[in-house]
Amino acid sequence: MGTFERYLTLWVGLCIVAGTTLGNLFPDTFAVLGRIELAKVNLPVAALIWLMIIPMLLKVDFGAMRDVGTHWRGIGVTLFINWAVKPFSMALLGWIFLRHIFVDWLPADQIDSYMAGLILLAAAPCTAMVFVWSNLCRGDANFTLSQVALNDAIMVVAFAPLVALLLGLSSITVPWDTLALSVGLYILVPVALAVVLRRWLLADGDTARLDATLARLGPISLVALLATLLLLFGFQGQQIIEKPAIIATLAVPILIQVYFNSGLAYLLNRRLGVAHCVAGPSALIGASNFFELAVATAVALFGVQSGAALATVVGVLIEVPVMLSVVKIVNRSRCWYERALPGV
Numbered sequence: 001m002g003t004f005e006r007y008l009t010l011w012v013g014l015c016i017v018a019g020t021t022l023g024n025l026f027p028d029t030f031a032v033l034g035r036i037e038l039a040k041v042n043l044p045v046a047a048l049i050w051l052m053i054i055p056m057l058l059k060v061d062f063g064a065m066r067d068v069g070t071h072w073r074g075i076g077v078t079l080f081i082n083w084a085v086k087p088f089s090m091a092l093l094g095w096i097f098l099r100h101i102f103v104d105w106l107p108a109d110q111i112d113s114y115m116a117g118l119i120l121l122a123a124a125p126c127t128a129m130v131f132v133w134s135n136l137c138r139g140d141a142n143f144t145l146s147q148v149a150l151n152d153a154i155m156v157v158a159f160a161p162l163v164a165l166l167l168g169l170s171s172i173t174v175p176w177d178t179l180a181l182s183v184g185l186y187i188l189v190p191v192a193l194a195v196v197l198r199r200w201l202l203a204d205g206d207t208a209r210l211d212a213t214l215a216r217l218g219p220i221s222l223v224a225l226l227a228t229l230l231l232l233f234g235f236q237g238q239q240i241i242e243k244p245a246i247i248a249t250l251a252v253p254i255l256i257q258v259y260f261n262s263g264l265a266y267l268l269n270r271r272l273g274v275a276h277c278v279a280g281p282s283a284l285i286g287a288s289n290f291f292e293l294a295v296a297t298a299v300a301l302f303g304v305q306s307g308a309a310l311a312t313v314v315g316v317l318i319e320v321p322v323m324l325s326v327v328k329i330v331n332r333s334r335c336w337y338e339r340a341l342p343g344v
Helices: 008-025 027-034 043-057 062-101 108-122 129-136 141-169 176-201 208-235 237-242 245-271 276-287 291-302 307-332 334-338
Strands: none
Touching: 008 027, 008 208, 008 237, 008 307, 027 208, 027 237, 043 176, 043 208, 043 291, 062 108, 062 141, 062 245, 062 276, 108 141, 108 245, 108 291, 108 307, 129 141, 129 276, 129 307, 141 176, 141 276, 141 291, 176 208, 176 291, 208 237, 208 291, 208 307, 237 245, 245 276, 245 307, 276 307, 276 334, 291 307, 307 334
């Protein structure tokens, strides 16, 4: 992780402060930006989301799915956490905290929207940053690559039905056409473009062109992330000033679900006798979120000034420090973990 990425939480925090301040100073400007839409898609946000997602997807080799069987137990644990536990545990935590414990601290007309944002955040497993987490815990690179490729393929068909199911269980109605449009815009099209571009860059069999392209696009992706946060918090600026406790309130279920899901994945892998170099990235992939997709879908479904959009960007705020703490736990517990493995 480079110096800039290591301090990503600081830059995110500065963008939140700047966006909130600018949103209060120039509300009319952000109102105009919020109205630049086509088919319910905010064009400034959509452009920035693409600049974030496509460089990250370029790192994914979908051909790695042929190696899934090599680490089938670790793959099985991560799939179970990502698709059968994490979305449902987030919906439960949201129900407990937003509809009961913190209900008096939140604007009543936004609770459904906050719930939707949390569900969107948990419904898609992380695509790009897990490569960083895996490297920091000395994870098996082939496992990480094959797991991410498999999750991306599953998202194409499972994200929309899963989100619709969980929102329906939470009594939140969403238009299927808008949800399908979000999947097409932010999963199908970026994945297709990334696959085509990756194959073109690797056409001569040399990875140098791909590495050089990723090096150039990496900073653009991070700048797009920060610009997106600036916009989103500008849209939400006045509401945040009026109720600053909302950020902390939304962070509570996100924090709990990260530690719960990473811990569950880690322990299940240990129980199944999976090597630590696979269990580490399995726990990290199981806990982290594809927040770019969550932000884009929240904006498309509920609007740039919605509680759903705010809830998803709170996930961005805490992603880096929380995941770094999980990496530290995984690394420090290695000896304890391996005592249960045969032949170690």
